[in-house]
Ligand code: FES
Protein backbone atom coordinates (compact mmCIF):
# COMPACT_ATOMS: atom_id res chain seq x y z
CA UNK A 1 0.00 0.00 0.00
CA UNK A 2 1.48 3.31 -1.02
CA UNK A 3 2.74 5.44 1.86
CA UNK A 4 0.65 8.48 0.91
CA UNK A 5 -2.44 6.27 0.80
CA UNK A 6 -1.57 4.86 4.24
CA UNK A 7 -1.25 8.38 5.64
CA UNK A 8 -4.47 9.49 3.94
CA UNK A 9 -6.42 6.60 5.45
CA UNK A 10 -4.98 7.04 8.94
CA UNK A 11 -5.67 10.80 8.92
CA UNK A 12 -9.20 10.22 7.70
CA UNK A 13 -9.87 7.67 10.43
CA UNK A 14 -8.47 10.00 13.11
CA UNK A 15 -10.65 12.79 11.81
CA UNK A 16 -13.73 10.57 11.82
CA UNK A 17 -13.00 9.52 15.38
CA UNK A 18 -12.66 13.18 16.40
CA UNK A 19 -15.80 14.25 14.55
CA UNK A 20 -17.89 11.24 15.55
CA UNK A 21 -18.55 10.47 11.87
CA UNK A 22 -17.93 7.53 9.58
CA UNK A 23 -18.09 6.73 5.90
CA UNK A 24 -21.37 7.73 4.26
CA UNK A 25 -22.90 5.96 1.24
CA UNK A 26 -25.15 8.98 0.66
CA UNK A 27 -28.42 7.20 1.37
CA UNK A 28 -30.12 4.01 2.47
CA UNK A 29 -31.08 1.16 0.13
CA UNK A 30 -33.03 -2.05 0.42
CA UNK A 31 -32.61 -5.52 -0.99
CA UNK A 32 -35.43 -8.06 -1.44
CA UNK A 33 -35.08 -11.16 0.74
CA UNK A 34 -35.65 -13.31 -2.36
CA UNK A 35 -32.11 -12.41 -3.35
CA UNK A 36 -31.07 -14.76 -0.54
CA UNK A 37 -33.79 -17.41 -0.75
CA UNK A 38 -34.80 -17.84 -4.39
CA UNK A 39 -33.96 -21.18 -5.98
CA UNK A 40 -33.90 -19.59 -9.42
CA UNK A 41 -31.51 -16.88 -8.23
CA UNK A 42 -29.23 -19.52 -6.73
CA UNK A 43 -29.00 -21.20 -10.14
CA UNK A 44 -28.22 -17.91 -11.92
CA UNK A 45 -25.49 -16.83 -9.54
CA UNK A 46 -23.91 -20.29 -9.51
CA UNK A 47 -23.55 -20.21 -13.28
CA UNK A 48 -22.58 -16.55 -13.60
CA UNK A 49 -20.33 -16.04 -10.60
CA UNK A 50 -19.00 -19.50 -9.70
CA UNK A 51 -18.79 -21.35 -13.02
CA UNK A 52 -18.07 -18.58 -15.51
CA UNK A 53 -15.92 -16.18 -13.48
CA UNK A 54 -12.25 -16.34 -12.39
CA UNK A 55 -11.79 -17.57 -8.84
CA UNK A 56 -9.15 -17.03 -6.15
CA UNK A 57 -8.24 -20.57 -5.07
CA UNK A 58 -5.54 -19.79 -2.53
CA UNK A 59 -2.30 -17.92 -1.97
CA UNK A 60 1.15 -18.69 -3.33
CA UNK A 61 1.97 -20.36 0.02
CA UNK A 62 -0.59 -23.06 -0.71
CA UNK A 63 1.86 -24.41 -3.29
CA UNK A 64 5.11 -23.86 -1.41
CA UNK A 65 7.62 -25.64 -3.69
CA UNK A 66 8.09 -27.25 -7.10
CA UNK A 67 6.04 -30.46 -7.02
CA UNK A 68 3.40 -29.05 -4.63
CA UNK A 69 -0.23 -29.69 -5.44
CA UNK A 70 -3.62 -28.61 -4.18
CA UNK A 71 -7.08 -29.95 -5.00
CA UNK A 72 -10.50 -28.33 -4.74
CA UNK A 73 -14.10 -29.45 -5.11
CA UNK A 74 -15.50 -26.10 -3.96
CA UNK A 75 -16.81 -25.18 -7.41
CA UNK A 76 -18.78 -28.39 -7.96
CA UNK A 77 -16.07 -29.90 -10.12
CA UNK A 78 -12.77 -31.55 -9.17
CA UNK A 79 -9.81 -29.23 -9.79
CA UNK A 80 -6.12 -30.08 -9.43
CA UNK A 81 -3.60 -27.26 -9.07
CA UNK A 82 0.12 -27.87 -9.35
CA UNK A 83 3.46 -26.12 -9.22
CA UNK A 84 5.70 -27.75 -11.81
CA UNK A 85 9.42 -28.38 -11.49
CA UNK A 86 10.15 -24.91 -12.89
CA UNK A 87 7.86 -23.27 -10.33
CA UNK A 88 5.02 -22.47 -12.75
CA UNK A 89 1.41 -22.70 -11.58
CA UNK A 90 -1.12 -24.87 -13.47
CA UNK A 91 -4.74 -25.90 -12.98
CA UNK A 92 -6.56 -28.86 -14.48
CA UNK A 93 -9.80 -30.70 -14.15
CA UNK A 94 -8.82 -33.47 -11.74
CA UNK A 95 -10.42 -36.02 -14.04
CA UNK A 96 -8.80 -39.07 -15.59
CA UNK A 97 -9.00 -39.18 -19.35
CA UNK A 98 -9.58 -42.93 -19.25
CA UNK A 99 -12.96 -43.22 -17.50
CA UNK A 100 -13.41 -39.99 -15.58
CA UNK A 101 -12.16 -41.01 -12.14
CA UNK A 102 -10.88 -38.25 -9.83
CA UNK A 103 -7.12 -38.63 -10.16
CA UNK A 104 -5.76 -36.99 -7.00
CA UNK A 105 -7.76 -37.51 -3.80
CA UNK A 106 -5.56 -35.69 -1.28
CA UNK A 107 -6.22 -32.05 -0.47
CA UNK A 108 -2.59 -30.94 -0.73
CA UNK A 109 0.92 -32.39 -0.80
CA UNK A 110 4.02 -33.03 -2.92
CA UNK A 111 4.07 -35.29 -5.99
CA UNK A 112 5.78 -35.54 -9.32
CA UNK A 113 3.38 -38.13 -10.75
CA UNK A 114 -0.40 -38.21 -10.30
CA UNK A 115 -1.53 -41.80 -10.58
CA UNK A 116 -5.21 -42.53 -11.12
CA UNK A 117 -6.52 -44.87 -8.39
CA UNK A 118 -8.60 -46.91 -10.87
CA UNK A 119 -6.08 -48.29 -13.42
CA UNK A 120 -3.03 -46.15 -12.65
CA UNK A 121 -2.83 -43.95 -15.71
CA UNK A 122 -0.16 -41.45 -14.66
CA UNK A 123 -0.06 -37.69 -15.24
CA UNK A 124 2.76 -35.18 -14.75
CA UNK A 125 2.53 -31.87 -12.91
CA UNK A 126 2.11 -30.19 -16.29
CA UNK A 127 -0.86 -32.43 -17.05
CA UNK A 128 0.68 -34.77 -19.64
CA UNK A 129 -0.39 -38.38 -19.70
CA UNK A 130 2.96 -40.05 -19.13
CA UNK A 131 2.11 -43.69 -18.42
CA UNK A 132 -0.57 -46.23 -19.31
CA UNK A 133 -0.01 -49.58 -17.60
CA UNK A 134 -0.20 -52.67 -19.78
CA UNK A 135 -0.63 -50.59 -22.91
CA UNK A 136 0.23 -53.65 -25.01
CA UNK A 137 -2.90 -55.33 -23.56
CA UNK A 138 -5.10 -52.21 -23.39
CA UNK A 139 -4.32 -50.92 -26.85
CA UNK A 140 -2.45 -47.85 -28.10
CA UNK A 141 -3.31 -44.52 -26.45
CA UNK A 142 -2.19 -41.30 -28.09
CA UNK A 143 -0.66 -39.65 -25.04
CA UNK A 144 -0.30 -36.32 -26.78
CA UNK A 145 -4.06 -35.76 -26.69
CA UNK A 146 -5.04 -37.52 -23.44
CA UNK A 147 -3.50 -35.18 -20.88
CA UNK A 148 -5.51 -33.64 -18.05
CA UNK A 149 -7.84 -30.91 -19.30
CA UNK A 150 -6.17 -27.60 -18.47
CA UNK A 151 -7.95 -24.55 -17.07
CA UNK A 152 -6.80 -20.95 -17.44
CA UNK A 153 -4.70 -20.20 -14.36
CA UNK A 154 -2.49 -17.38 -13.19
CA UNK A 155 -0.41 -16.71 -10.11
CA UNK A 156 -0.13 -12.99 -9.49
CA UNK A 157 0.40 -10.70 -6.49
CA UNK A 158 0.74 -13.84 -4.34
CA UNK A 159 -2.74 -15.12 -5.24
CA UNK A 160 -3.68 -18.24 -7.18
CA UNK A 161 -6.41 -17.65 -9.76
CA UNK A 162 -8.26 -20.22 -11.84
CA UNK A 163 -11.06 -19.92 -14.37
CA UNK A 164 -13.29 -22.95 -13.71
CA UNK A 165 -14.74 -23.06 -17.21
CA UNK A 166 -12.85 -25.04 -19.85
CA UNK A 167 -11.64 -22.80 -22.67
CA UNK A 168 -12.15 -19.48 -20.86
CA UNK A 169 -9.55 -16.77 -20.35
CA UNK A 170 -9.30 -13.83 -17.96
CA UNK A 171 -7.45 -10.57 -17.52
CA UNK A 172 -6.40 -9.96 -13.92
CA UNK A 173 -5.29 -6.38 -14.47
CA UNK A 174 -8.73 -5.56 -15.76
CA UNK A 175 -10.41 -7.40 -12.88
CA UNK A 176 -8.38 -5.81 -10.11
CA UNK A 177 -7.65 -2.31 -11.37
CA UNK A 178 -5.37 -0.42 -8.97
CA UNK A 179 -5.82 -3.12 -6.37
CA UNK A 180 -3.23 -5.30 -8.15
CA UNK A 181 -0.39 -2.93 -7.33
CA UNK A 182 -1.56 -2.68 -3.73
CA UNK A 183 -1.70 -6.47 -3.35
CA UNK A 184 1.81 -6.68 -4.75
CA UNK A 185 3.05 -4.22 -2.15
CA UNK A 186 1.87 -6.37 0.77
CA UNK A 187 4.05 -9.30 -0.31
CA UNK A 188 1.29 -11.91 -0.04
CA UNK A 189 3.54 -14.18 -2.12
CA UNK A 190 6.01 -14.46 0.79
CA UNK A 191 3.48 -15.94 3.21
CA UNK A 192 3.53 -19.55 4.34
CA UNK A 193 0.39 -21.64 4.66
CA UNK A 194 -0.69 -22.17 8.28
CA UNK A 195 -4.02 -24.01 8.45
CA UNK A 196 -7.42 -24.26 6.80
CA UNK A 197 -10.87 -24.82 8.32
CA UNK A 198 -14.18 -25.45 6.59
CA UNK A 199 -17.35 -24.02 8.12
CA UNK A 200 -20.64 -25.39 6.82
CA UNK A 201 -23.44 -22.95 7.49
CA UNK A 202 -27.24 -23.16 7.15
CA UNK A 203 -27.49 -19.86 5.30
CA UNK A 204 -27.22 -18.33 1.87
CA UNK A 205 -23.60 -17.54 0.95
CA UNK A 206 -24.37 -13.82 0.67
CA UNK A 207 -25.10 -13.66 4.41
CA UNK A 208 -21.48 -14.67 4.96
CA UNK A 209 -20.22 -11.96 2.60
CA UNK A 210 -22.50 -9.40 4.26
CA UNK A 211 -21.01 -10.02 7.71
CA UNK A 212 -17.71 -8.67 6.39
CA UNK A 213 -19.37 -5.65 4.80
CA UNK A 214 -19.74 -3.28 7.74
CA UNK A 215 -18.38 -2.51 11.20
CA UNK A 216 -21.69 -1.13 12.45
CA UNK A 217 -22.10 -4.42 14.35
CA UNK A 218 -18.73 -4.45 16.10
CA UNK A 219 -19.69 -2.81 19.39
CA UNK A 220 -22.70 -5.09 19.71
CA UNK A 221 -21.95 -8.54 18.29
CA UNK A 222 -18.21 -8.39 19.00
CA UNK A 223 -18.36 -6.36 22.22
CA UNK A 224 -16.30 -8.95 24.13
CA UNK A 225 -13.92 -9.87 21.31
CA UNK A 226 -12.97 -7.72 18.31
CA UNK A 227 -14.35 -4.51 19.83
CA UNK A 228 -11.71 -4.75 22.56
CA UNK A 229 -9.17 -3.38 20.14
CA UNK A 230 -11.12 -2.14 17.12
CA UNK A 231 -13.37 0.92 17.00
CA UNK A 232 -16.78 -0.10 15.65
CA UNK A 233 -18.63 1.96 13.06
CA UNK A 234 -15.57 3.93 11.90
CA UNK A 235 -13.93 3.03 8.61
CA UNK A 236 -12.53 4.16 5.27
CA UNK A 237 -14.04 2.64 2.19
CA UNK A 238 -12.90 2.51 -1.44
CA UNK A 239 -13.98 0.54 -4.50
CA UNK A 240 -11.84 -0.97 -7.25
CA UNK A 241 -14.03 -2.14 -10.12
CA UNK A 242 -16.13 -4.98 -8.66
CA UNK A 243 -13.91 -5.24 -5.60
CA UNK A 244 -13.50 -3.06 -2.55
CA UNK A 245 -11.35 -2.26 0.46
CA UNK A 246 -12.50 -1.40 3.93
CA UNK A 247 -9.97 0.04 6.38
CA UNK A 248 -11.07 -0.85 9.89
CA UNK A 249 -9.92 1.41 12.69
CA UNK A 250 -7.81 -0.20 15.43
CA UNK A 251 -7.78 1.48 18.83
CA UNK A 252 -3.97 1.51 18.52
CA UNK A 253 -4.39 4.31 16.00
CA UNK A 254 -4.51 6.79 18.90
CA UNK A 255 -0.88 6.28 19.81
CA UNK A 256 0.19 7.64 16.42
CA UNK A 257 -1.47 11.00 16.89
CA UNK A 258 1.65 12.42 18.56
CA UNK A 259 4.21 10.54 16.48
CA UNK A 260 5.80 11.80 13.26
CA UNK A 261 4.20 10.35 10.13
CA UNK A 262 7.33 8.36 9.24
CA UNK A 263 6.69 6.28 12.37
CA UNK A 264 3.07 5.54 11.50
CA UNK A 265 2.33 1.84 11.10
CA UNK A 266 -0.76 1.16 9.01
CA UNK A 267 -0.96 -2.48 10.12
CA UNK A 268 -1.04 -1.47 13.79
CA UNK A 269 -3.44 1.41 13.29
CA UNK A 270 -5.87 -0.28 10.89
CA UNK A 271 -7.08 -3.61 9.58
CA UNK A 272 -7.43 -3.59 5.79
CA UNK A 273 -10.21 -5.92 4.59
CA UNK A 274 -10.23 -6.59 0.86
CA UNK A 275 -13.23 -8.02 -0.91
CA UNK A 276 -12.59 -9.66 -4.29
CA UNK A 277 -15.72 -10.32 -6.31
CA UNK A 278 -17.62 -12.54 -5.91
CA UNK A 279 -16.67 -14.50 -2.79
CA UNK A 280 -13.30 -13.57 -1.31
CA UNK A 281 -12.24 -11.68 1.80
CA UNK A 282 -8.49 -11.15 2.13
CA UNK A 283 -7.20 -9.61 5.33
CA UNK A 284 -3.50 -8.76 5.68
CA UNK A 285 -2.39 -8.64 9.26
CA UNK A 286 0.45 -7.05 11.16
CA UNK A 287 -1.21 -6.47 14.47
CA UNK A 288 1.48 -7.90 16.70
CA UNK A 289 3.08 -5.49 19.15
CA UNK A 290 6.74 -4.66 18.44
CA UNK A 291 6.99 -6.77 15.30
CA UNK A 292 9.43 -5.55 12.64
CA UNK A 293 7.70 -2.58 11.03
CA UNK A 294 6.57 -2.77 7.38
CA UNK A 295 6.35 -6.54 7.46
CA UNK A 296 3.14 -8.38 7.11
CA UNK A 297 3.01 -10.95 9.87
CA UNK A 298 0.24 -12.92 8.26
CA UNK A 299 -3.05 -12.93 6.40
CA UNK A 300 -6.47 -14.55 6.49
CA UNK A 301 -8.18 -15.73 3.32
CA UNK A 302 -11.92 -16.41 3.45
CA UNK A 303 -13.55 -18.09 0.45
CA UNK A 304 -17.33 -18.38 0.61
CA UNK A 305 -19.26 -20.81 -1.60
CA UNK A 306 -22.88 -21.73 -2.18
CA UNK A 307 -23.83 -25.33 -2.75
CA UNK A 308 -24.95 -25.75 -6.36
CA UNK A 309 -28.52 -24.52 -6.86
CA UNK A 310 -29.21 -24.49 -3.10
CA UNK A 311 -29.90 -21.02 -1.66
CA UNK A 312 -30.18 -22.29 1.93
CA UNK A 313 -26.69 -23.65 2.59
CA UNK A 314 -23.16 -22.45 2.08
CA UNK A 315 -19.67 -23.10 3.32
CA UNK A 316 -16.54 -21.09 3.96
CA UNK A 317 -12.95 -22.14 3.53
CA UNK A 318 -10.96 -20.05 5.99
CA UNK A 319 -7.19 -20.32 5.75
CA UNK A 320 -4.44 -18.39 7.42
CA UNK A 321 -0.85 -17.73 6.50
CA UNK A 322 2.18 -16.39 8.34
CA UNK A 323 5.37 -14.68 7.26
CA UNK A 324 8.40 -17.00 7.53
CA UNK A 325 10.73 -13.99 7.52
CA UNK A 326 9.64 -12.69 10.91
CA UNK A 327 10.98 -14.09 14.19
CA UNK A 328 9.40 -17.31 15.46
CA UNK A 329 7.80 -15.62 18.50
CA UNK A 330 5.82 -13.27 16.22
CA UNK A 331 4.80 -16.13 13.96
CA UNK A 332 3.45 -18.13 16.88
CA UNK A 333 1.57 -15.12 18.20
CA UNK A 334 0.20 -14.52 14.71
CA UNK A 335 -0.95 -18.12 14.33
CA UNK A 336 -2.83 -17.91 17.62
CA UNK A 337 -4.40 -14.59 16.72
CA UNK A 338 -5.52 -15.77 13.27
CA UNK A 339 -6.88 -19.04 14.63
CA UNK A 340 -8.98 -17.19 17.16
CA UNK A 341 -10.11 -14.71 14.48
CA UNK A 342 -11.48 -17.65 12.47
CA UNK A 343 -13.35 -18.85 15.58
CA UNK A 344 -14.90 -15.42 16.07
CA UNK A 345 -16.15 -15.47 12.47
CA UNK A 346 -17.73 -18.88 13.12
CA UNK A 347 -19.08 -18.31 16.63
CA UNK A 348 -20.23 -14.71 16.30
CA UNK A 349 -20.63 -13.52 12.69
CA UNK A 350 -21.80 -16.73 11.05
CA UNK A 351 -23.88 -17.81 14.03
CA UNK A 352 -25.94 -14.62 13.94
CA UNK A 353 -26.00 -14.48 10.13
CA UNK A 354 -27.53 -17.97 10.02
CA UNK A 355 -30.43 -16.69 12.13
CA UNK A 356 -30.81 -13.97 9.50
CA UNK A 357 -31.41 -16.69 6.96
CA UNK A 358 -34.17 -18.12 9.17
CA UNK A 359 -35.58 -14.60 9.30
CA UNK A 360 -35.46 -14.31 5.52
CA UNK A 361 -37.49 -17.50 5.07
CA UNK A 362 -39.95 -16.70 7.90
CA UNK A 363 -42.18 -14.30 5.97
CA UNK A 364 -41.51 -11.56 8.55
CA UNK A 365 -40.03 -9.12 6.07
CA UNK A 366 -39.84 -8.48 2.36
CA UNK A 367 -36.55 -6.55 2.30
CA UNK A 368 -33.30 -6.04 4.19
CA UNK A 369 -32.17 -2.46 4.74
CA UNK A 370 -28.58 -1.31 4.19
CA UNK A 371 -27.65 1.91 5.99
CA UNK A 372 -25.62 4.91 4.93
CA UNK A 373 -22.73 3.60 7.04
CA UNK A 374 -22.65 0.27 5.13
CA UNK A 375 -21.34 1.25 1.68
CA UNK A 376 -19.70 -2.13 1.10
CA UNK A 377 -23.13 -3.76 1.18
CA UNK A 378 -24.42 -1.26 -1.37
CA UNK A 379 -21.49 -1.84 -3.70
CA UNK A 380 -21.45 -5.62 -3.35
CA UNK A 381 -25.16 -6.08 -3.99
CA UNK A 382 -25.26 -3.50 -6.78
CA UNK A 383 -22.33 -5.22 -8.47
CA UNK A 384 -24.03 -8.57 -7.96
CA UNK A 385 -27.26 -7.19 -9.48
CA UNK A 386 -25.39 -5.75 -12.43
CA UNK A 387 -23.75 -9.12 -13.10
CA UNK A 388 -27.19 -10.75 -13.26
CA UNK A 389 -28.73 -7.97 -15.36
CA UNK A 390 -30.91 -6.76 -12.47
CA UNK A 391 -31.78 -3.21 -11.46
CA UNK A 392 -29.60 -1.48 -8.83
CA UNK A 393 -30.74 -1.64 -5.19
CA UNK A 394 -33.81 0.47 -4.46
CA UNK A 395 -32.90 3.77 -2.79
CA UNK A 396 -35.21 4.47 0.17
CA UNK A 397 -33.66 7.68 1.55
CA UNK A 398 -31.13 10.32 0.68
S1 FES B 1 -10.15 -44.27 -14.86
FE1 FES B 1 -8.20 -43.50 -14.50
S2 FES B 1 -6.88 -45.04 -15.06
FE2 FES B 1 -8.80 -45.82 -15.52
Ligand SMILES: [Fe+2]
Nearest residue numbers: 211217222349
Ligand atom coordinates in the same frame (compact mmCIF):
# COMPACT_ATOMS: atom_id res chain seq x y z
FE1 LIG C 1 -18.13 -9.28 12.42
